[in-house]
Structure formats: structure tokens, C-alpha cells
Amino acid sequence: MPRNLTVSEQVETLYNAVPTSGEIPYDTLATNVIATGNKDALNHLFPLKRQGRLNVRTEINPETGKPTTYVSRA
Amino acid sequence: MATFMYFTIQDGDNDKSTIEIPFPNSFDLSHTANAVAAFGAVINPLLNGGLKAAGIRLEIDLSATWGPTSLLIADIQEQAQFLFRVVGGFPKILNLPTFIETFFTGGGSEKTVDMTATEVVDFVNAMEDGLTVNSVLYQPSDYRGADIVSTESAVQHWGRNRS
Numbered sequence: 635m636p637r638n639l640t641v642s643e644q645v646e647t648l649y650n651a652v653p654t655s656g657e658i659p660y661d662t663l664a665t666n667v668i669a670t671g672n673k674d675a676l677n678h679l680f681p682l683k684r685q686g687r688l689n690v691r692t693e694i695n696p697e698t699g700k701p702t703t704y705v706s707r708a
Numbered sequence: 709m710a711t712f713m714y715f716t717i718q719d720g721d722n723d724k725s726t727i728e729i730p731f732p733n734s735f736d737l738s739h740t741a742n743a744v745a746a747f748g749a750v751i752n753p754l755l756n757g758g759l760k761a762a763g764i765r766l767e768i769d770l771s772a773t774w775g776p777t778s779l780l781i782a783d784i785q786e787q788a789q790f791l792f793r794v795v796g797g798f799p800k801i802l803n804l805p806t807f808i809e810t811f812f813t814g815g816g817s818e819k820t821v822d823m824t825a826t827e828v829v830d831f832v833n834a835m836e837d838g839l840t841v842n843s844v845l846y847q848p849s850d851y852r853g854a855d856i857v858s859t860e861s862a863v864q865h866w867g868r869n870r871s
Binding site for chain 1: 745746749750823824826829830832833834836837838839840841842857858859
């Protein structure tokens with residue numbers, strides 16, 4: 635059974651799951667992080683945004699009317 | 709000063725509650741329909757109830773878009789309470805009635821909103837940083853028009869039954 639990650643390890647797990655260039659849809663990012671067994675790392679999305687390490691933007695697809703949130707490294 | 713976007717939410721007993729999201733007074737009223745539809749798109753996935761109407765200065769019928777398609781379990785009194793902070797640290801509270809139970813984590817009276825759920829991330833980021841529609845950004849604020857900069861907490865809340 636894998637050990638629980640420390641808070642700083644969770645932060646880096648999330649940050650490292652974001653591509654070094656370009657954006658990733660949050661849904662894909664969450665799927666990738668959950669697959670590593672570290673779902674709690676996702677709780678650091680907004681703190682990392684506030685720290686200026688991640689950019690997070692939400693856009694409505696004009697054709698479907700549905701929102702998508704994109705994450706990228708700052 | 710702010711402009712107020714409101715949403716009327718209906719539950720399974722046809723009880724209704726209205727929430728308001730302020731925008732700075734720079735909000736362009738000619739974009740009302742786009743902005744209302746955009747914020748409806750991030751609020752509706754969080755609710756068991758149905759969005760019945762919305763608007764700013766004129767009411768827009770949402771029956772052809774989001775509902776009202778209230779589930780029988782939808783209850784106006786079951787809410788999620790979001791506490792946002794604006795520039796200067798002032799609070800901005802927004803209660804979302806008929807919030808879907810599965811978006812809560814924890815148990816008993818200590819339930820909090822799951823801030824990792826995609827639908828919650830969409831809504832929270834829209835409140836903090838706005839929503840982009842056709843390259844136009846719609847950015848909420850508090851009642852004074854101050855920019856929302858962070859989310860301090862999001863918890864289960866039991867509200868009044870209003871109709």
C-alpha cells in the first residue's frame with residue numbers, strides 16, 4: 635500500500651502533472667493525477683494559482699455552451 | 709457599485725430561491741444574454757434543482773436551456789455556502805441552493821465542497837477569474853464592484869425556505 639504524500643509532495647505532484655508548455659484541460663489533469671493514487675494533490679490547484687505558479691482559466695465553448703477549465707504553468 | 713446578475717432556482721416542491729452574483733458597473737449590458745448563459749453553464753451542473761430564470765435588468769426564460777428540471781430530491785434549504793475574498797480581504801458569501809450532495813466530502817455536519825471536482829473547479833474559477841465567452845471575459849465582483857481574488861471556504865449550509 636503506497637504511503638500518504640506530504641503536503642509539499644502533493645504540491646509537486648500536481649505541478650509536475652501540468653505540461654511544461656501549453657495548457658491541459660482540468661478534467662484530463664484530474665484524471666491523470668487520480669490515476670497516480672494522489673487525488674488529494676488536486677486540492678492544491680487554487681493555492682498554486684494564488685502563488686502564481688499555475689494559470690487557470692475557464693472558457694465556455696460557444697458551440698456546446700459547456701465550460702472547460704484549462705491549467706498551465708505560469 | 710455593481711450590476712447584479714440573478715438566478716432563480718426551483719426545487720422539487722417548486723419552491724424557489726434567488727441568488728445574486730455582482731459584476732462591476734463596467735459590465736456591458738449588451739452582453740447580458742451571453743454572460744447569463746455562461747454563468748448558468750457553471751452553476752447548473754452543481755444543482756439538483758433547476759434554473760428557472762435569470763437576468764440582470766430584464767428576465768430571460770431558461771426553460772429551453774437548463775430547465776426547470778428539478779429532481780424530486782432537490783431542496784432549496786440544502787445549500788453550499790461559498791466564502792470568497794475580494795481585494796482588500798473583504799468577504800463575499802454566495803449560497804447555492806439545491807447543491808448536489810455528491811459534490812460534498814466529509815460526513816455529519818462537517819461536510820465541505822469537493823474542490824477537486826471538475827464542475828466545482830469550473831464554478832470557483834469562474835467566480836475568481838471570470839468566464840471567457842467568444843474572447844470576452846465576464847468577471848464577477850462583490851456588491852461594491854471589488855474583484856474576487858480567492859475562495860476561503862465552501863461548506864454545506866442549511867438555508868431558509870423562500871418562495
